[in-house]
Amino acid sequence: MIFSINFLNKTLCSLLTAVLLLTGCAGVGVEPEPPPLTIEALEIVRQGSPVARRGALHWAVTASGGEGPVVFEVRAQKDGIESLLSSAAPATGSWTPKEPGSYRLKVIASDAVGMIADSGWSDEYSYSPLFSSDSLYALLPVHNLSDTNAPLQYIQSVLRTRLTSRGFKLLDHSLLKDFMAKYRVRHTGGVSRYLSQKMQEELGVDGVFITSLETWQEAIPHRVSLITRVISTGSQPEIIWIDSVGLTSVDSPGLLGLGIIKNHRVLLSNALERLLDSYQSYLAGRSPVYLHAAEQQKLILINADSATAGGVIKANKPRHQPQFSYRASTFVPARQYTVAVVPFLNINTRKHAGEIVALHTVKQLHRYANLRVFEPGLVRHTLLNYRMIMQAGPSFAASDILASERILAADLILSGKVFDYQGAVGESKADFSIQIFDGDKREIIWVSRSYATGDQGVYFFDWGWVPSAHGLVSNMTEAVIKGLEE
Numbered sequence: 001m002i003f004s005i006n007f008l009n010k011t012l013c014s015l016l017t018a019v020l021l022l023t024g025c026a027g028v029g030v031e032p033e034p035p036p037l038t039i040e041a042l043e044i045v046r047q048g049s050p051v052a053r054r055g056a057l058h059w060a061v062t063a064s065g066g067e068g069p070v071v072f073e074v075r076a077q078k079d080g081i082e083s084l085l086s087s088a089a090p091a092t093g094s095w096t097p098k099e100p101g102s103y104r105l106k107v108i109a110s111d112a113v114g115m116i117a118d119s120g121w122s123d124e125y126s127y128s129p130l131f132s133s134d135s136l137y138a139l140l141p142v143h144n145l146s147d148t149n150a151p152l153q154y155i156q157s158v159l160r161t162r163l164t165s166r167g168f169k170l171l172d173h174s175l176l177k178d179f180m181a182k183y184r185v186r187h188t189g190g191v192s193r194y195l196s197q198k199m200q201e202e203l204g205v206d207g208v209f210i211t212s213l214e215t216w217q218e219a220i221p222h223r224v225s226l227i228t229r230v231i232s233t234g235s236q237p238e239i240i241w242i243d244s245v246g247l248t249s250v251d252s253p254g255l256l257g258l259g260i261i262k263n264h265r266v267l268l269s270n271a272l273e274r275l276l277d278s279y280q281s282y283l284a285g286r287s288p289v290y291l292h293a294a295e296q297q298k299l300i301l302i303n304a305d306s307a308t309a310g311g312v313i314k315a316n317k318p319r320h321q322p323q324f325s326y327r328a329s330t331f332v333p334a335r336q337y338t339v340a341v342v343p344f345l346n347i348n349t350r351k352h353a354g355e356i357v358a359l360h361t362v363k364q365l366h367r368y369a370n371l372r373v374f375e376p377g378l379v380r381h382t383l384l385n386y387r388m389i390m391q392a393g394p395s396f397a398a399s400d401i402l403a404s405e406r407i408l409a410a411d412l413i414l415s416g417k418v419f420d421y422q423g424a425v426g427e428s429k430a431d432f433s434i435q436i437f438d439g440d441k442r443e444i445i446w447v448s449r450s451y452a453t454g455d456q457g458v459y460f461f462d463w464g465w466v467p468s469a470h471g472l473v474s475n476m477t478e479a480v481i482k483g484l485e486e
Contacts, residue, residue: 037066037111042119044105047094052101052127053238058094061107061119068112075294077104077121081302082294083369084334095336098369100129100285129283130232130240135206137230138171138199139163143189143212145352146225150216155268159211162272166280171205179203189355190377196237205233207240210377214356214470215246215423222249222264223423225470227359228275237375241287242363243278245271245309246470271309278309288313290485291369292334299333299486310474316482320475325448325483331438333485339365340374340402340410342383344432345417353421357432360473361414364481371485374408382408396442403439412445413437420451423469428454430472434480446484450476 041062048055063070074085074093078101085095089107097103104121139160142152163170179185179202183195189212191199199205207230215225229242247270249261261267281287286306293300301313341362344354358376365373379402388398402410413436420431429452436446452475454466466472 034067034113035065037063037070037109037115037117039063039107039109039117039119042105042107042122044122044125046125050125050127051130052097052099053130053232053240054096055127056094056096057103057105057125058092059105059107060092061109063091063109063117066109066111066113066115066117070109070111073108073110075106075108077106078102079302081291081300083291084294085336085370087332087334097127098372099289100127102126129285131207131230131283133167134169136169136171136204137163137207137209138176138203138205139173139209140176140188140191140211143187143210145189145356146213146216147351148216150213152213155211155213158268159209159272162276163209166276171203175203187377187380190375190380191231191233191237192377192381193235193237194381196231196233197235200233207232208237212356212359214244214359215468218264220249221467222261222267223247223468224264224267224271225423225468226271226275227356227363228279229362230279231375231377237378239362239366239373239375241279241282242366243275243309244360244363244470244474245274246468246474247271248467250467274309278307281306288367289369290367290482292485299482310471313478316475316479320450320452320472320479322448322450322476322480322483325480326446327484328438328443328445330441331445331484334370336370336372337411338372338374338409339412339414340379340408341365341376341414342379342398342402343376344415347417347419349418349421353418354416356421357416357418357430357473357477360477361416361434361481363474364477365414368481368485374410379408396437399437399439399442403437410439413439421469421473423472428466428469428472430469430476432473432476436484448480448483450480452476 039061043060045058046055047058061072072089072091073087074089076083076085102124104124106121107119109117142155144150144152160170183198190210191208210229210231212227214227215223217223225246227244230240231237232240247267249267286303288304288306288308289302290299291302341358343358346354362373362376365371382402383398386401388401399413402408402413416432416434418432420429422429431451433449435444438445452472454472
């Protein structure tokens with residue numbers, strides 16, 4: 001009898017265990033598997049005009065499943081190249097293409113346990129260039145930063161002739177002169193929002209050529225350096241293109257000095273031709289552009305074979321790298337940023353050196369697809385409006401103004417100090433520091449100090465010699481911004 005009861009108990013326990021296993025209740029305390037992470041829908045809506053820098057693509061993604069918070073990575077594709085727009089995007093947002101072309105978007109979702117879902121590529125959306133062959137340009141008088149008595153009207157006349165010969169439509173000089181008198185325009189190195197809007201409304205101007213003369217020397221060796229940019233008009237003036245060129249008569253002396261240029265007017269002509277070649281290359285969609293490739297997880301240069309006014313972009317030499325640099329660990333280089341560059345502070349160096357180095361920095365920043373640089377004239381006018389005078393460099397007060405959503409809404413504020421800038425006599429030399437504020441976090445995310453001379457690291461046959469301060473500063477600022485973005 002006892003044997004039968006024991007046998008019955010064992011049989012009942014076995015049956016109970018089997019039932020528990022079948023119903024999934026045997027593993028007490030084991031959580032059920034979460035449902036798979038899925039992107040149910042990605043909706044893309046075009047907003048505004050189908051023109052680069054004017055229209056935007058708005059995305060809205062719907063996801064389900066997964067475990068814990070879900071984050072989204074937004075990518076864009078152009079010409080078969082995938083770039084990262086945001087690594088921690090919200091479920092809804094918008095993006096404005098900086099350059100013309102055809103774009104597709106997709107979203108990749110990930111959850112707390114590493115599950116991933118891919119929306120696939122959206123339809124293609126095309127954006128045309130902001131300027132066309134019918135665009136009307138205003139050519140502002142040359143802004144003299146050379147600290148010399150340069151023939152500004154002659155330079156202006158040659159530039160106007162070269163632009164006209166290439167088919168660009170320019171506003172009549174007398175109309176521009178009357179406009180400048182009416183609004184008491186004295187500063188020609190930039191355009192404020194107010195003047196930009198008035199140019200569009202009253203003159204019908206689409207773009208503005210702004211030329212800054214960095215160096216002018218008629219004595220031997222001849223020197224000329226120019227920084228030129230084109231900005232759009234309207235309520236939000238933007239830099240569409242910017243480039244620079246620095247030439248000396250002894251850049252390529254050749255055998256027996258046969259390559260030495262003996263006429264400063266020829267040197268000026270060569271410099272202007274290079275600048276206009278660069279602008280037409282931009283209009284044709286061939287300008288070199290840096291972007292953050294999503295798949296390779298690195299910075300790549302698009303149109304690397306295309307020449308800028310200063311030549312083809314090459315790898316930075318070690319001697320042009322900063323002597324010291326710091327980048328905050330929280331900074332995400334691949335994100336989309338708006339950047340305000342304020343004139344650098346001169347420390348015992350030549351007049352306008354701070355503005356020159358700032359313009360070189362703007363040029364380098366503009367070459368990155370994820371960076372939108374504010375027009376320097378807009379930044380200058382904003383600081384003047386709020387009576388911001390930076391006697392000892394940038395301050396948190398100035399950063400707060402430029403970062404304010406009600407004013408410029410700049411994500412990053414870049415400034416610096418220039419300790420040395422020499423290029424007229426003897427060897428070229430440059431010494432400057434750069435620091436960048438995160439406007440939202442109110443903290444410094446980049447600091448660097450750069451120093452170099454034109455003959456540094458040159459030992460045989462002047463190979464690698466940099467004869468102008470322009471070329472030196474261009475190389476050094478390029479190395480700084482690449483260090484920030486890599």
